[in-house]
Amino acid sequence: MKTIVINGGETLTGTINIGGAKNSAVALIPACVLADGNLTIKNVPNISDKDALIEILNLLNVKVVEEKDQLIINTKNIKNNVINEILSNKLRASYYFMGSLLGRFKKVEMYFPGGCNIGSRPIDLHLKGFEALGAKVNKIDSKYIITADELKGADIYLDFASVGATINIMFAAVKAIGTTVIHNAAKEVEIENVAHFLNNMGAKIKGAGTDIITIEGVQELKEASIAVIPDRIEAGTYIIMGALLGKNLVIEGLNPDHLTVVLNKIREMGVELKVLDHKVIINKAKSLKAVNVRTSVYPGFPTDLGQPMSVLLTQGEGISQFEETIFENRMGHIPNLQKMGAKIEYEGQHAVFYGKCSLHGAKIAATDLRSGAALVTAGLIAKGETVINDAEHILRGYERIINKLSNVGAKIEIIEV
Numbered sequence: 285m286k287t288i289v290i291n292g293g294e295t296l297t298g299t300i301n302i303g304g305a306k307n308s309a310v311a312l313i314p315a316c317v318l319a320d321g322n323l324t325i326k327n328v329p330n331i332s333d334k335d336a337l338i339e340i341l342n343l344l345n346v347k348v349v350e351e352k353d354q355l356i357i358n359t360k361n362i363k364n365n366v367i368n369e370i371l372s373n374k375l376r377a378s379y380y381f382m383g384s385l386l387g388r389f390k391k392v393e394m395y396f397p398g399g400c401n402i403g404s405r406p407i408d409l410h411l412k413g414f415e416a417l418g419a420k421v422n423k424i425d426s427k428y429i430i431t432a433d434e435l436k437g438a439d440i441y442l443d444f445a446s447v448g449a450t451i452n453i454m455f456a457a458v459k460a461i462g463t464t465v466i467h468n469a470a471k472e473v474e475i476e477n478v479a480h481f482l483n484n485m486g487a488k489i490k491g492a493g494t495d496i497i498t499i500e501g502v503q504e505l506k507e508a509s510i511a512v513i514p515d516r517i518e519a520g521t522y523i524i525m526g527a528l529l530g531k532n533l534v535i536e537g538l539n540p541d542h543l544t545v546v547l548n549k550i551r552e553m554g555v556e557l558k559v560l561d562h563k564v565i566i567n568k569a570k571s572l573k574a575v576n577v578r579t580s581v582y583p584g585f586p587t588d589l590g591q592p593m594s595v596l597l598t599q600g601e602g603i604s605q606f607e608e609t610i611f612e613n614r615m616g617h618i619p620n621l622q623k624m625g626a627k628i629e630y631e632g633q634h635a636v637f638y639g640k641c642s643l644h645g646a647k648i649a650a651t652d653l654r655s656g657a658a659l660v661t662a663g664l665i666a667k668g669e670t671v672i673n674d675a676e677h678i679l680r681g682y683e684r685i686i687n688k689l690s691n692v693g694a695k696i697e698i699i700e701v
């Protein structure tokens with residue numbers, strides 16, 4: 285097990301460089317199997333979810349060369365092997381191989397995906413989308429065998445604007461016969477990044493980033509390259525840390541347009557931010573106002589930043605209300621924050637924060653990726669030593685987090701226990 289140990293209270297000053305977006309990269313990598321030849325992905329974050337996807341590519345006999353933050357993926361000798369349960373289970377984004385292998389081979393065999401335990405996370409919308417395109421889904425226990433004689437364009441309405449279902453349907457539809465229209469598509473910027481890559485390969489996708497995406501099927505996809513967009517969730521997490529501990533802390537290499545609602549909420553708390561083209565400079569606020577936060581789909585407040593943001597709410601003067609609207613089980617960090625001295629009442633997806641609390645170090649455990657980021661944030665402001673077990677969750681989505689935080693003055697280390 286990996287454990288993060290933090291001695292809190294240090295000022296953060298200097299520059300943190302933001303990597304490529306996890307949620308883009310984990311879709312861009314499976315997208316490669318749709319094309320023949322060499323695909324290049326630049327600005328790939330060095331996270332363990334990336335390593336798990338490369339393991340799946342290796343199983344499919346796809347060659348991957350890693351050069352710094354660039355992946356060169358050669359699909360020439362690809363084999364449509366079954367993705368076994370262990371690999372399917374390693375991460376949520378394994379589900380993108382459902383759409384991409386179906387799109388390429390009209391057949392895919394794999395298991396239910398893994399990922400953070402933040403709710404039931406069904407994949408019914410993905411499967412309904414595949415079926416609308418003409419596929420048959422056969423489920424035996426947790427194994428899925430999805431086949432199609434032919435994939436044909438269709439009009440698909442998503443009951444919920446799901447990120448995963450939107451991307452997976454794009455993958456399955458990109459080489460289908462005729463035109464597919466996804467209504468009530470998710471609008472997250474990562475989806476635009478993925479559509480951009482597919483279009484670079486020769487796909488005909490319009491409307492990505494809006495709630496209606498039109499995909500005109502093409503016969504072939506060719507070699508292409510793409511750069512992963514900056515990780516808005518990683519950037520938001522470090523901005524939150526800066527609001528608590530920053531002294532001219534520079535968060536560099538982000539796209540502030542992707543974080544408008546987060547930056548506004550942090551400003552509403554009384555934090556002064558300097559927003560430039562690709563960076564944000566942030567100083568610790570003298571005092572923080574209580575605010576209400578409600579997560580929602582893009583461009584709303586991202587659910588993935590709800591947990592880190594809640595640490596900021598423990599420091600607001602007064603009562604802050606917090607509501608999570610996307611996942612049913614995203615409060616795993618709260619008992620840990622309570623253990624550190626935070627005054628929070630919560631039930632279901634709603635929490636009330638009574639600020640301002642002084643936090644103290646404790647022995648706690650990450651329950652999922654973003655809860656882990658919240659606990660690191662709490663550990664950085666807590667008095668004394670915080671020990672965070674199960675830190676593997678955090679490394680799934682934050683590249684070189686120990687390094688990035690140590691470089692700006694945090695007392696943080698990771699140990700194997």
Ligand code: UD1
Nearest residue numbers: 307377405406407408409410444446447448449588610611
């Ligand atoms: C993706 C992100 C995750 C982020 C989430 C919402 C990846 C790998 N993960 O997750 O970091 O928190 O978007 O921004 O990109 N749902 C169904 N049926 C489905 C699909 C989804 O009911 O078939 C529900 C989910 O249970 C959830 C909601 O829809 O309540 C949103 O899920 P979705 O947008 O699909 O999230 P993920 O793709 O799992």
